[in-house]
Structure formats: C-alpha cells, structure tokens
Amino acid sequence: MPGLEPITGPTPEPNAAPEPTPEPTPNPEPTLDLTRGAARLTAALVDIESVSGDEKALADAIEAALRPYPHLEVLRDGDSVLARTSLGRAERVILAGHLDTVPIAVDSTGRRNVPSLLEGDWETGTLRGCGTSDMKAGVAVQLVLAAGLAEPNRDVTYVFYECEEVEAERNSLGRLIRTRPDWFAADFAVLLEPSNNIVEGGCQGTMRVRLTFRGARAHSARSWLGDNAIHKAGAALRRLAEYQPRRVEVEGLEFREGLNAVGITGGVAGNVIPDECSVLVNFRFAPDRDEADAERHVREVFAGLDAELVVTDSAPAARPGLHLPLAAEFVGAVMAGLDARPTAKFGWTDVARFAGLGVPGVNYGPGDGGLAHKPDESVDLGQVVRCAERMRSWLGPAS
C-alpha cells in the first residue's frame, strides 16, 4: 500500500475566539486503501458521508489516496477530483462517477443508514447503507482501476464529481467540462451509475413544462361571478390520462417515452374561486428527438387549451451509439458470457453531457438503480467484484 499524504485537519473558523483554547479533537483522518478490493472500498466510501454539497471529506480522502500513484496526474477542483494516465495511447476513455449521495435516512427507531452494514461476506454478501448502489460501488470500481492499472491499454481519465443529486446547475461535471476542456477530450465514456452490470445505452431526454390556467377570483358563495382556473386545468389532465406514449427503437435499443403531470397547484382560500392553477408536466423523450422536437410535441399535445405553456427546464437525450467500434468492443468485454443484452437507459444521466461533447458514452456499473434514494439502499457485493474484474479485463494489459 503506498504511503498516504496526511490529510489537513479542520481549518479554524474565521470568527473563532482569539484567546488560546484547547485544540478541538481532530476527526479521525479517513484513509482509503485502494488495494483491498472494490467491495471493502465501497464500505469505506459509504462510511465517509458525502451528502450533496458536503463532499469535502470524501474528496480529500480520494485525492490523498490517488496522489501517491506516479502513473496518475491528479487535479483537485472544488470538491471534485480528476486523475489521468498519459501513456500516449491511441485512444482515451473517461470513467466517471459522482461522489455525493441523497440525504442520510433515519428510521423510526432513530437508526441512520450510515455507516454501512455488511450482511454475509465481502465476495457474495450485501452491503447496506446510503450511497451503496448510487454510486459508491461504482466509485470504488473507478478507484481500484485507477490504482491498479499503471499501464492500461487505453489512456484513462477518472472523474469524481460533486452534486449530481441536486439541481443541474450545481452538478460539477458541467462546470469541469466548461473550465477543463482538455480533461474531457476522449473517444468513449463510461458513467458508472448503477445498472446491475448491464450496459445501458444512451439516455432519454427530459423536459419540464408549466401549464398555467387563469380565471377570475370571486367569493365561492357567488361563484358565477368568477371563472374557475382549476376546473379549466381538468382538460389538460384528461389529455395526459389519454396520452399514448411511444415505444421506439433507436440504434437497436427500445426506448419508452412518458408524459406526466408531476405537480399541480391551485387555490387561494377555501371560500374563493381560484384565478390560477398550474400543472407541471415532465416529458421523457427518446434520443431520436432533440429538445426542439420534444417541445414541439408537447405543444401539440396541449394545443387549443386556454393555458400558458412555458418550458421550465430541459436536458437533451443521448443516442446509444452502441454500433460504434469502441462501444461494441466495450460491450463485448464486459458482457461476454452473460445471458443479457444491452438495454436503453430510460432515466436522464450525465452520459448526455458527454454526448454533448461528441464523446459517445454508456451507463454501466454495479448496483440497482431501483434501490437508489431509498432508506434501505444496498448493493450486491458480487456485482461490485465482477464489475471491477470485467472493466479490468477491458482496460488491462494482458497480465
């Protein structure tokens, strides 16, 4: 195990009292051992809490664990950490994962879902805890590969980024792509979000629109003097209930769209005819549509309604690109011998950011996306071990 750089203790608060006070007991310095396998490393990563916006301790530990490896160039940017080999290989791939988790859950007995809890053994057991599947298992695979592959057959850029679980503006991958473009020049990208070790191609786009219906207030005892905006919104809900979403094949994968109300609000007081009702609608669209097509479609669905329609946010889809040679080779390596085929990624992921750079990418990682964000989140450690092995077989020099 390479020696670790000491981690700096907590900086004193600027408003600390000037007179001498007893030194605060420093937090035990978390150290990460990158040589004992991805399963144990997953547990160590889970045990360093890193709720979105609070990733510093984990970024410190990862930076400290990577710095000693002479084959890696390490860059710290905010609480993101990047590392890369520069061996002059013909191709470069990006392995990316986010450090943050959703908030720690506390059950009715007061028990928190951190630190992690091992059931069974490190090879075949289950690890429970916040961030196990989403996505400290994937980050553990990245770290094991970064430490263990001094001479990968392709140059590799490892990206560990912040604030994926919160508003898109805070996601540091967007910032890093803008401010460190040279770190993102690559031929292929793997985002290690949980996919049960099945390659998921591309991702669907997402667009939210707000429909606002307006009317006129009146006292509800004289309702004929008003114009009920909530009643008007019923027409939009009916169109949504009757909507038939597309199932469409794009580059060999089947995508499934969806158009849904995700929020509705209206009403002034219990005795007032409401003058406004707004419906927030989320459209998930297949990668054969761009954002302009998606907006056009949503406007068609609601055409003729007495409503204002505003797009509140939107993110493009990513085409799967599995027909490209590098992607096909990757699928061959990581899914060889499995009784499963690549599938479409339905959720939006940061793969779309790579697609926006012209870097084709896939989602592939250990863990179950269906357990993400749940209080009883867990990960199958067998998946973690196998993911690391397969990625190594793809990138590693024949040993």
Next chain:
Amino acid sequence: MPGLEPITGPTPEPNAAPEPTPEPTPNPEPTLDLTRGAARLTAALVDIESVSGDEKALADAIEAALRPYPHLEVLRDGDSVLARTSLGRAERVILAGHLDTVPIAVDSTGRRNVPSLLEGDWETGTLRGCGTSDMKAGVAVQLVLAAGLAEPNRDVTYVFYECEEVEAERNSLGRLIRTRPDWFAADFAVLLEPSNNIVEGGCQGTMRVRLTFRGARAHSARSWLGDNAIHKAGAALRRLAEYQPRRVEVEGLEFREGLNAVGITGGVAGNVIPDECSVLVNFRFAPDRDEADAERHVREVFAGLDAELVVTDSAPAARPGLHLPLAAEFVGAVMAGLDARPTAKFGWTDVARFAGLGVPGVNYGPGDGGLAHKPDESVDLGQVVRCAERMRSWLGPAS
C-alpha cells in the same frame, strides 16, 4: 352625553419585574360618543383597530360607552359585549354585529387603511377605511339604537362579538350561544352585516369536501411502473366543469348554488410520478337542503371516481323565513317606499346560528359586501344614516 366609566389601564404582565418601574404611559383612552349619530360613530369605531383576536380596546370602549345607560343590562364576556333591555315586552329581538376586521392593509406607498378618511360630509359622504362596510357601520347603528331607545316597542338584545373573520371555532357567537343561552331567547334576529340596506333572507349553507386520489410513485423516467394520481383527479375536475348548479326558490327568494374546486395539490418532485392528489371542493347550497342532503348530493356528483371523499367542514343553511309575521313587519318597516325587494343571502352568515336556535333571522345593514376585505373598503354614510333611521322607526316608540 352620559359620563363615561374610566377605562382600566393595561394590567401588568405576570412576569413583570417586581421592583418599582416607571408607569407606562397609558394609551389615550378611546371614548365613544353614542349621541352624535351613526356616521360619526362609524369613524370612531374604525379608528379603534380591532383585527380578529385583538378586539380588546374596542370592546373596552363599547362596554364603557354602554354601562352608563340605566335602561341597559350590560355583560362583558371575553372581548364580546352584550346589552339588553328588560321591559317585559311581548317580543324580543336580537341585533347582532361583530367587532373584528380583517388585517389592516398597507398600500405600495406605505399608507395604512386606518384611521378612517372622510370624503364629503357626514350625511352624504363616503368614509374609507378597514372595517367601514364590514361592519363597523352596522355596529354604529346598533350602538346608536342601544343608547337612544330607552323604551323600544320590543325588548332588544344587542350582541357585539369577536372573531367573525377567522376560523369558525374562534367565532365568539358560537361560544356565547352555548354559555349564555338566556341572552339568546328571542323571537327574531337581525344581523347587521353589509347588505346595502336591502333585507337579505336566510343564507346558503357551505360544505367543504376533500377528494383524495391515490396512485403509486415511480421515477418519471419509468412512468409505466407508477400510477399517476394527478391524472386521476382530472375526472373530478371534468365533473365540476360540467356541473349545472341549481337556481331554486325557497320561501319566495331565489337561491343559487355552486360547486367548485377551491384548491388542488399534488406532486412529490419534478421527476416522480405522484402517488397522491387532493382536490378541495366547496359546495354552497340553498336552504331547502340540510347538511345531510348536501353531503348526499356531493357524493352523488363524484360517485364512481377512484377517490376518497371526506367532509372537512360544513355549516347549515338558514331558511329566509320572511313569511313569518315578525319578519314581514320588519321588511315593511325598513324597506317601505324603496324600489327594491328582499333578496336571498348567498354567503353563509351567522344568521344560520340563530336559525339553529330556532330564532328566524335576516341580514340587513349598511355598507357594500362587495367592498368587504378590500384595501379600499369604504361605506356610503347616507346608507348608515338611513339604516339607523329605519331601524329606529321599526323599534322606536312613536315620538
């Protein structure tokens, strides 16, 4: 003007420091002159702020103004004040009004709508300010009659009560009826809420029901795994939009019902298929229905929908009762020579509380209900003067 009892200064707080402290400067004691007419008295009442829950200063002033009159028995209960004659007349009538107002409004330049502002003269002008129409003008008429009618032709009970503008449980009329039943034994009641000096018979009932639609959460990228509760609510909105409210004649007056969504809420997050949507519906019903009929009707309207229906609150209607001899005589007295006829009261008012006691009642008072609760609330002082004159002609001994 009868001498006024001194008003007690503020009681020291129980947790006041025990050591001697300088006496707080007492607030200037508001005094009410009940002999200079209802118009000037309206202004004096408006100038004593009495937002719901904060009626003490006004109740103090009214109590102090009434106590000196030997023909009145005065009762203070909380911040409500009651007064009555006991001349052994064959009939007793109640004149009731609330002391509280909605909150003081402040316009964009920082100007408050208290104190009152006179435009024109005291006989024909307009008085602006919070509570002018709703309902310090009506309270002024009550006070002028209470002071001026030492020997009314019927015994009269004057009720000045608190917290009419807030939740029904805080309305002190309900408490007083329960705890002081002997003060409410009467043959007829007039509630002096603003009605533009037109007798409004009875009142419509009001019932609120909450419809809750349930579904199943899922990530909106895989919406087919969920069940969208907001979409289900569309069926209820459609029934509301298509609903044809009744117009029905009851005891000679036309009532107009209404069934309206007054609130809707649903949604978990922008990427989640919502598992719950609730619609709050307000039914305003004519006095030919009781509350059980009203609930039965609402349940019929929504029959067959996949929703839970809960009645959240309800208040009965009051039949107009204008065919009863005492009411007919009242209408004859106060509307003689007017080119107008009594109308139905659409809003729910405390008249229904008197109806619940078996005391028929009407709404009749100066001021415009359409201006109530508005920042630019005002009252036509001519109406105030005429209301006092007509009520006096009804109750007064021939002078």
